[in-house]
Amino acid sequence: MGKAVEPLFSQFEPKRENIIPILQVVQEEYTYIPEQMMGKIADFMHIPESDIYGVATFYAQFRFEPTGDNILSVCRGTACHVRGAPGIFDEVTDLLNLESEGTTADGKYTVETVACIGCCALAPVMTINEEVHGNLTKKDVRNLLEGKEKLNEK
Ligand code: FES
Numbered sequence: 001m002g003k004a005v006e007p008l009f010s011q012f013e014p015k016r017e018n019i020i021p022i023l024q025v026v027q028e029e030y031t032y033i034p035e036q037m038m039g040k041i042a043d044f045m046h047i048p049e050s051d052i053y054g055v056a057t058f059y060a061q062f063r064f065e066p067t068g069d070n071i072l073s074v075c076r077g078t079a080c081h082v083r084g085a086p087g088i089f090d091e092v093t094d095l096l097n098l099e100s101e102g103t104t105a106d107g108k109y110t111v112e113t114v115a116c117i118g119c120c121a122l123a124p125v126m127t128i129n130e131e132v133h134g135n136l137t138k139k140d141v142r143n144l145l146e147g148k149e150k151l152n153e154k
Pocket of ligand 1: 081123
């Protein structure tokens with residue numbers, strides 16, 4: 001009897017062109033790509049696990065560490081950069097006591113930078129989970145994070 005197919009993969013054919021969509025579904029489920037899922041994807045596709053790693057590590061969109069409850073993604077694209085994104089990033093990391101990108105010790109926040117997210121007219125832009133926040137100032141960042149804290153306390 002063969003291995004049970006991981007339910008997350010049931011909508012896909014085991015074809016190479018589906019590696020990225022499968023990785024995306026896995027990341028949506030777990031917020032990152034857990035190591036054991038690499039093996040499951042490889043088994044499902046009947047290809048070496050190293051090929052799955054190769055694809056996953058090539059694309060910046062995939063994460064390999066668990067994230068915090070909230071993911072703050074500061075755009076580092078050119079439009080955002082010239083309109084103050086570095087200052088926004090510094091404000092976010094200062095407020096959360098992070099040296100740089102990463103997850104806070106309490107596991108509430110993960111901060112990362114991302115390439116242009118396609119809202120350049122709103123630069124500088126940050127997403128909090130799936131929500132886009134544009135024309136950001138440092139004050140906006142403080143207000144947003146204070147609002148999140150209140151929500152997290154409820
Ligand atoms: S450069 Fe930031 S949204 Fe395009």
